[in-house]
Amino acid sequence: MSSREQFVNRHPWLTALVALAAVQIATSGILKGQTLAAFADILQFAIMIAMIVGTAINIRRSKGSARGFWLLLTVSAVMWAGDYASWVYYEVIRGVQMPVPQPGDTLLILHVVPIMMALAMLPHRVLKSGSPLASNLEFPLIACWWVYLYFQFVFAWQYMSYDAMAFHRNFNLLYHAELATTIVALFYLAQQSHDGWHEIYNHYLIAFLIYAPTSAIINILIQQKLYTSGGLWDLPLTISISYLAWIGFRARRLQLEPERSNSDIQPSLAIPEWAATIAATSIPAIALFSYERLHSPPPVRHFRVAISFLAMLLIGILIFTRQQLLNRRLSVLLTNAQHAYDNLERLQSQVMQTEKLASIGRLVSGAAHELNNPLTAILGYSELIATDQEVPAAPRGFAEKIAQQARRTKNLVSNLLSFARQTPPQKRLTDLNSLVNNACQLRLASMPTKLSLLRDLQQDLPLVLGDDNHLLQVFLHILNNAIDAIAELGGGGEIIVRTQARGEHVVLEVCDSGPGIAEPARVFDPFYTTKPLGQGSGLGLSACYGIIQEHEGTIECFNLQPRGAMFRISFKAVAKPAPSEPVAAS
Known part of the structure; x- marks a missing residue:
């Protein structure tokens, strides 16, 4: 080639x-x-x-x-x-x-x-995020200006009065x-x-x-x-x-x-913006200039004024439409920014809570183990003295009181160890409806007669990945808190337990008709409690928070109107539900 x-x-x-x-x-x-x-x-x-x-x-x-x-x-x-x-x-x-x-x-x-x-x-x-429609309206503005210039300076001398x-x-x-x-x-x-x-x-x-x-x-x-x-x-x-x-x-x-x-936003996008601004502001000046040229033939002057008004009308409509679209877009951006800020605050609060629990957990874990050994000895010897008939009655009474306080302290240590446990949960596919039913059955026997427990459980609820024992502990603790809250009012009340699938998550809600919570933002803090002295350690909800975090879920607390409180727990759904029978309210 x-x-x-x-x-x-x-x-x-x-x-x-x-x-x-x-x-x-x-x-x-x-x-x-x-x-x-x-x-x-x-x-x-x-x-x-x-x-x-x-x-x-x-x-x-x-x-x-x-x-x-x-x-x-x-x-x-x-x-x-x-x-x-x-x-x-x-x-x-x-x-x-x-x-x-x-x-x-x-x-x-x-x-x-x-x-x-x-x-x-x-x-x-x-x-x-793509090119918004409001920015695209700048192009018709520019096009309208060039077409206006053609009709103003060329068309008028071509067809209205040829020169x-x-x-x-x-x-x-x-x-x-x-x-x-x-x-x-x-x-x-x-x-x-x-x-x-x-x-x-x-x-x-x-x-x-x-x-x-x-x-x-x-x-x-x-x-x-x-x-x-x-x-x-x-x-x-x-x-x-x-x-x-x-x-x-x-x-x-x-x-x-x-x-x-x-x-x-790009710097180059400013070119159509200022070009559109020049186009919109120059038309009245051009119209005034054309009107003042009295030596032009009347058909040309009248046509130029008419086409200027028409161009200003069209550009005014485009500018108004563009502004409305920009306002709508700005409103969406502000809403998204507010949601992002709220999510950031919530995430920051959760991170701080997790770090606080981890720090206190490491501290109390060591202290609890150190206290557990001497408490075992105190409890054992006091029980021996209390049951020894050869010991006089007065010392045996003192020994019984010592044993009672030792048992109370041992329970506190047990709660501390539960709060600070380091063992990971044994997760498997779990049906939340079954766990909720088990927790409710365990509490129904000892509930006050004036208190009603209603279950509103969604059928065919998706399965979650979790530890049955740990989650049952969480549900029981929240139920106990709801029962205690209603008992503070002295009368009857109602507890509603609800499960529901929302998108890719499974949600459990426990609502009570009690007096509500004084400080919902602090309920998950360690040692925070509103119960009388000796009736609560303030570690139960902190432990629940830690369990839910280990399950990659969320737990929140809200006050209801006019009264009452609600705990909401959310898990990620991982499997399709198994067929089940509808659960009746009890």
Whole structure:
């Protein structure tokens, strides 16, 4: 294979551009007049069709803002092709010279607006949580401003009161202002992007750098009536639009992966924001300027004022809608922030409680073991003295009291050891309904007659991973506390035990009709108790808290209205429930 064939295989599109240039030069020397114009018009229109296909094939394979980018470029290509279709219609089909002003000028000058909107979507960058709709409304604001400028300075002199000099001057200024804005945006985005998107932006930048000056010269030649289709000035124009058509096909072979931002806010997003602000505030100034130009014909002045009011109405609606969406988004963010702050406080409280329990547990574990040995001796010897009939009655009475206090102290030590235990729970799949029923059955026999215990247990409750003995100890302790709380009122009361599956968790709630808890935030602190002296060590709920933590669950305490308290325990569900019969209230 020759070096020429290798070059063609390696750079097919570059070869096609060179061949296209050669054909353009050859036809400009061979063909003349209407035939040359017809050939140039058909060639350029075919290139525009290829541009539509090149951008459209990227829409389906793209996502998010990239899909919007290629969709807007396709809209721009269709509008641009509409302008070239008018040249084909007049110079090829009808065989007449293109009239001035040209029918396709509106499509030509406005086709750049979708390109600017596409670039403003920043397809190379994706926000952490996606692009909010409120930010997308900035693009219609910018588009509305450019369309307003067209109707204000070009359309009025084109259709309301034709003035060739004013029309061509304003058309060229506005069209090339759009092209200059596009070139600056492409240069900026090329510096901010990487990999595939960097290449795409650079290709578009080079193509528009070729197209913009060529278009300016051709527009001047059209104004001077010196332009004919197919001339040498069409060569750079044909090359630039061919280059633009090729970019769409090139993009299909690139990996156009967007960069994900770590934040919902980017500095580059400020560009559409201040551009939209300028667009909204400049329209009244432009309208006032146009109204003060009294030498303009009345139809032009009236049209300009009317189009200014219409633009202000549309932009006002967009701004109002955008503000409402921003307020809604801000409300959601504030709610999420409040929830996050509450969760953080709850997590901090749980961490502090866990650290407190761990520290006190290590302390009391050693102390309890040291106290247990002498207590055993005291209790044993005092019981021997108390049961020895040879000992006088008075010493035996004292020994009985010593034994009673020793047993009380031994129970306290046992509670300390239970609170500070180091043995891990033996976990297995557990049915909370069965544990709750067992705990209730154990307490029903000794409950006061005026107190009722109701069970509202969900059928087919998911299983949890836990230690049956430890969890039964927790349920019994909470039931005992509820019974003691109702007993403080001296009358009857009601305890409701409820189980329920909530999402991925299984929840147990124990509600009582007692007086409530004075300090719910402190009930899990070690040695905190509201019971009279000698009736509670203040370690029961702390031990329950530790057990639930070992089971990777949560335990909370709330006061109910108008009175009463509720303990809520939550576990993560790990298995589907086994079929069970409904549990009746008792």
